[in-house]
Amino acid sequence: MEEKSNLFLLSLIFLLAVHGGAGGRRTTGNGSNPSNPNLNNAYIALQAWKAAIKDDPKGILNSWVGSNVCSYKGVFCADSIVVGIDLNHGGLEGILVKELSLLKDMSLLHLNSNRFSGTIPYTLNDLFALTELDLSNNQFSGSFPTITLQIPNLVYLDLRFNLFSGPIPDFVFNKNLDAILLNNNNFEGQIPQNLANSPASVINLANNKLTGDIPISFGYSSPGLKEILFLNNQLTGCIPQGIGLWSDLQVFDASFNSLMGHLPDSVSCLEDIEVLNVAHNKLSGELPELVCELKSLLNLSVAYNFFSGFSQECAKLYGRNVDFDFALNCIPGREMQRPEPECDMIPGGSLSCLRIPSLKSISCGALLRSLNSSNP
Ligand SMILES: *[C@@H]1O[C@H](CO)[C@@H](O)[C@H](O)[C@H]1NC(C)=O
Ligand SMILES: *[C@@H]1O[C@H](CO)[C@@H](O)[C@H](O)[C@H]1NC(C)=O
Ligand SMILES: *[C@@H]1O[C@H](CO)[C@@H](O)[C@H](O)[C@H]1NC(C)=O
Numbered sequence: 001m002e003e004k005s006n007l008f009l010l011s012l013i014f015l016l017a018v019h020g021g022a023g024g025r026r027t028t029g030n031g032s033n034p035s036n037p038n039l040n041n042a043y044i045a046l047q048a049w050k051a052a053i054k055d056d057p058k059g060i061l062n063s064w065v066g067s068n069v070c071s072y073k074g075v076f077c078a079d080s081i082v083v084g085i086d087l088n089h090g091g092l093e094g095i096l097v098k099e100l101s102l103l104k105d106m107s108l109l110h111l112n113s114n115r116f117s118g119t120i121p122y123t124l125n126d127l128f129a130l131t132e133l134d135l136s137n138n139q140f141s142g143s144f145p146t147i148t149l150q151i152p153n154l155v156y157l158d159l160r161f162n163l164f165s166g167p168i169p170d171f172v173f174n175k176n177l178d179a180i181l182l183n184n185n186n187f188e189g190q191i192p193q194n195l196a197n198s199p200a201s202v203i204n205l206a207n208n209k210l211t212g213d214i215p216i217s218f219g220y221s222s223p224g225l226k227e228i229l230f231l232n233n234q235l236t237g238c239i240p241q242g243i244g245l246w247s248d249l250q251v252f253d254a255s256f257n258s259l260m261g262h263l264p265d266s267v268s269c270l271e272d273i274e275v276l277n278v279a280h281n282k283l284s285g286e287l288p289e290l291v292c293e294l295k296s297l298l299n300l301s302v303a304y305n306f307f308s309g310f311s312q313e314c315a316k317l318y319g320r321n322v323d324f325d326f327a328l329n330c331i332p333g334r335e336m337q338r339p340e341p342e343c344d345m346i347p348g349g350s351l352s353c354l355r356i357p358s359l360k361s362i363s364c365g366a367l368l369r370s371l372n373s374s375n376p
Contacts, residue, residue, distance in 0.1 A: 039067070089114075165186040184206070204227070209234060276301070
């Protein structure tokens with residue numbers, strides 16, 4: 001989240017540079033602002049919101065008086081219009097009000113680490129300028145706030161660490177979002193089948209209650225994905241072969257689920273992968289040699305599975321300074337493995353995950369093409 005506030009500051013400096021600096025216009029004493037209808041609307045919106053905030057431990061809202069909204073703490077103006085609100089770490093308790101839709105020029109709304117609760121007002125789809133919405137680490141609840149998907153120009157959607165529940169709607173992966181951060185909620189049900197349609201570079205679904213398979217449809221995968229996190233859900237089935245189509249992937253974490261079967265050979269097509277974590281699942285078979293040859297690899301964890309062996313290439317990872325954790329598997333002759341009886345019954349041992357044999361002889365490009373054409 002630190003990184004994000006830096007991003008916010010950079011965006012803000014950019015906005016200020018473009019608009020030529022902040023500053024309020026002359027206003028009447030009673031709060032209305034006849035010369036600038038934008039600021040007048042902002043005044044109405046912010047006063048309505050202030051009235052809906054019950055606790056303000058840091059006294060932030062003490063500055064929210066008078067018509068010069070550009071002087072309010074956490075409110076950022078450019079050229080006398082409100083372009084951003086950053087109340088991160090404010091500890092504010094309250095709700096969001098429908099009048100926030102009057103902030104037509106606001107491009108950033110960052111409210112992380114407060115105590116806002118309730119649902120997201122249905123009027124927010126009017127916020128045409130809004131590109132970044134960070135509601136993380138609050139107490140919002142109810143079903144997925146689909147209204148956020150109607151904000152026309154949103155690219156950054158951060159709903160992490162709230163109490164949202166129910167299914168994740170398909171549309172989140174069709175929308176033109178660059179970051180989809182839904183982790184640490186109570187989302188349940190299956191991951192929508194159109195997951196791979198998303199043009200996002202970061203998708204975080206960790207620490208929810210999602211069930212079913214990891215869906216990756218071939219032929220549609222959008223290659224820009226750099227990080228995807230499924231960790232700590234209740235996912236089952238195989239890791240799909242299609243994972244190899246995410247050619248820009250740097251972080252893949254599906255640990256703490258109930259995935260079974262083999263690690264697909266197509267993982268070896270992930271040339272940029274740095275962190276590959278499938279620990280705490282029920283995976284089995286040999287660890288594919290090509291996986292251990294990946295040149296960008298920094299951290300490979302396959303601990304707490306039922307893998308039965310790994311190749312010479314994998315043994316070389318120590319020399320390469322890669323953090324390689326294979327503890328508590330069923331690898332003969334290695335230390336820190338499961339006790340023998342646990343290895344007699346491999347979970348999902350009969351599960352058939354699509355596999356392309358004798359990979360060594362074919363290139364990744366050919367593998368992906370064959371995967372692509374074998375799917376409708
Ligand atoms: C504020 O003052 C202006 C001019 O004196 C008046 O037109 C306006 O109605 C007043 N607004 C409020 C909210 O009292
Ligand atoms: C897969 O197929 C789609 C369309 O059928 C094509 O656009 C895409 O380039 C193919 N991907 C690979 C890796 O061959
Ligand atoms: C590698 O990943 C594991 C699992 O996420 C983590 O515990 C460990 O600290 C990581 N190692 C490094 C060097 O980042």
